[in-house]
Amino acid sequence: MRTFDLITGESLLVKDLRVVRWEQYRLDRDLPFQAMWYSVPPGSESPLDQHPELELSVVVAGTAHVLTGDAVHEIRQGSAFLLSSTEAHVVQNRSADQELTIFSAYWMPLATDDRDGVVRKESNPAGRPVRIVAAGHD
């Protein structure tokens, strides 16, 4: 069994968000997705993000307000949300005093051929998805 600690994981700052990227754990051969944690301080929000990968996010602390298009969704601790490929999103922490922390898994859209059980992965010459959050733009 391997363990991954949110507190001691190597992190980087993107704006005022603490991002712990799972590349550091070198799990490419084991996981069918990439992953990260990110923490949004009280009153702050993530940069506008949009990417080809689907993204499943689980709120592990605090409450998220997720803005997509004209909609706002409130996601409480423990609950989850799935962003479609290329769906633009901002994640807000509207709390005055509690940090918001999210675990996110993300992967390229699946193209399943049910007849032979083969999944063809999108090619990714750069070896790593392009993500606004990951790239540190803001």
Place this chain on the structure above:
Amino acid sequence: MRTFDLITGESLLVKDLRVVRWEQYRLDRDLPFQAMWYSVPPGSESPLDQHPELELSVVVAGTAHVLTGDAVHEIRQGSAFLLSSTEAHVVQNRSADQELTIFSAYWMPLATDDRDGVVRKESNPAGRPVRIVAAGHD
């Protein structure tokens, strides 16, 4: 965007664990894994479980003590653990008063052919992994 609510999700009891299986959301074409939440009451533990799928678990509330072989790992809220294929495990909630809730994603071992970027999935004639927790044995 789709949202998945831990509280209102359809659940079943396995021993005294509340299990919310994600099959109800019909995400097979979108997610490269299966998923569930499970909640372990204070002082209780999961049945001994062992299955071919790798399993990544994120603690979304409480603290988990995970028993594998002779080892015990303490995993706090927000942190995660990855079980290998066929690794037997028990998840304990040693708290006297706080519920433990875990989000788990699980998938068959990957067999990646790096040359053509094709992932061949293990065949699964039954259409669904066999899991002691899922089957409700105890």
